[in-house]
Amino acid sequence: MKIGTVTAFSLALALAALPAVAPAAGNAENGKKIVEAKNLGNCAACHVIPNMEFPGDVGPDLVASMQGFTEKDRGTVRQWVWDARAFDPDTIMPPFGPNKLLTNAEVDDVVEYLYSIQKK
Numbered sequence: 001m002k003i004g005t006v007t008a009f010s011l012a013l014a015l016a017a018l019p020a021v022a023p024a025a026g027n028a029e030n031g032k033k034i035v036e037a038k039n040l041g042n043c044a045a046c047h048v049i050p051n052m053e054f055p056g057d058v059g060p061d062l063v064a065s066m067q068g069f070t071e072k073d074r075g076t077v078r079q080w081v082w083d084a085r086a087f088d089p090d091t092i093m094p095p096f097g098p099n100k101l102l103t104n105a106e107v108d109d110v111v112e113y114l115y116s117i118q119k120k
């Protein structure tokens with residue numbers, strides 16, 4: 001337990017020091033908290049996500065979106081969350097990575113959460 005915490009902490013530090021790169025395994029439970037927090041992801045301001053009241057409809061329903069992604073698209077999903085301008089220069093989705101709204105480790109957690117809401 002103690003070793004696990006220390007390892008996770010070191011990993012988070014290592015990831016935070018790196019620029020946007022390859023996706024790493026994240027923590028879906030923490031990702032859910034980030035996605036729902038108004039001061040972090042606040043994704044429901046624009047997207048339909050499970051269990052959130054009064055979702056926005058500015059962006060696509062993320063449960064539906066995730067059905068279009070497979071495990072090999074993890075890098076693409078990560079890029080969407082890190083900086084959506086890579087796909088749409090005029091997007092209104094905030095560039096969570098470059099604007100330092102979320103760290104690398106937090107983006108990996110969000111991606112893990114997105115895969116967890118995929119309808120199987």
Ligand code: HEC
Binds near residue numbers: 044046047110
């Ligand atoms: C200010 C509104 C806004 C916020 C906040 C926002 N998004 Fe988006 N997002 C959009 C829009 C609009 C699109 C559609 C793509 C575009 O802009 O061209 C999009 C697209 C996406 C896509 C690609 C969907 C697809 O079908 O390809 C993903 C994944 C995504 N958003 C995840 C998130 C996550 C996770 C969060 C929270 C961390 C978030 N978004 C926060 C507006 C937003």
